Amino acid sequence: MSSGSSEAGSARTFHSGSRGIVRLAWARRLGLPDLAFSDDGGRLLGCLDAVSSLTVVELFGQLALSGPTELVEEAADLPDEDLLAGGALLRLAGHGAHGLSTGVLGFVDDLPVLQPDTEPEVSRGNPEAIELETRCPPDDVSSAGIERREHRFTLMLPDGPAACAAYSVREGLIADLGVLVAPALRRRGLGTFMARLAAHEALAEGYLVQLEAQAQNVGALRLADALGVVPSGRIASVLLGRT
Structure with missing residues (x-):
């Protein structure tokens, strides 16, 4: 960002x-x-x-x-x-x-209303989001974290699921957002479109929206800029080798 x-x-x-x-x-x-x-x-x-x-x-x-x-x-x-x-x-x-x-x-607490030219087909079902994950590299799937976010919005095209934005609610206050786009359909604005859709849904529910862009993930950084997300912090974490 x-x-x-x-x-x-x-x-x-x-x-x-x-x-x-x-x-x-x-x-x-x-x-x-x-x-x-x-x-x-x-x-x-x-x-x-x-x-x-x-x-x-x-x-x-x-x-x-x-x-x-x-x-x-x-x-x-x-x-x-x-x-x-x-x-x-x-x-x-x-x-x-x-x-x-x-x-x-x-973080985002407001977004301009986006009116698409045509009404997109959006699924909130788990099978469509899971199918999209099978079309993407494992590292991208892990980074997006769609499977651990319970509110999912998947853009459906004639060939199947194209992009998914999903959020989970943290501490009852913040909607933590993740986005995944099929590799063949990237750089077309689909991820930004779905991120806006999911963010609007979260804002309408009364949550602030959070986007965590991994430092090495150029796509996530571009998405944050496209959304107008204001960079307000940094995070680093490591898993401990403990049982």
């Missing part, structure tokens, strides 16, 4: 008044007090000994660590950039650590 709005998303899509909702949702997710995040706050430590991951989140300029107490305390004084790059998390997590993920977080 670029630091400013792209032409396609030139209208403001996130307002400063919505920061409190995002902060509350992430505080609860990271095991922090509800009002832990603040404009002038320092580094936050969330100790959750039962979790199987170590996570660092930078949200509106404030950093928070969450994971087992021992690892969080070891990471407490490391530089922000070392943690967000992910390498420090891997070293701290030690033997068996895997699944390192780094990305950019963006």
Whole structure:
């Protein structure tokens, strides 16, 4: 995501008044007090000994660590950039650590209404979304995470499912959005169209929309810019090799 709005998303899509909702949702997710995040706050430590991951989140300029107490305390004084790059998390997590993920977080609280020339055929069923996943590379399927998001919207074309946008509700406040497009149909705006559709549905239900674009996923970054998503944070996490 670029630091400013792209032409396609030139209208403001996130307002400063919505920061409190995002902060509350992430505080609860990271095991922090509800009002832990603040404009002038320092580094936050969330100790959750039962979790199987170590996570660092930078949200509106404030950093928070969450994971087992021992690892969080070891990471407490490391530089922000070392943690967000992910390498420090891997070293701290030690033997068996895997699944390192780094990305950019963006949020939407409003989107311009999009009126298509023709009414698209959209399925909310699971079989269509699953069929689309079989048409895509495993890494793309894993990154989009359609299977772990319960609200799914799949664009159907004569040849079958073409693109799917799906969201799951986090902490009752935020709709976390993922998008998957069949490889042969990419760069045609289908992913952006479906992301807008799903985002509008989530906004109508009263949720803010969150998009996490993996740092190495060029397609996700382009999608965020096309939507006009405002980049407001970064995240890095690693799975622990614990039983």
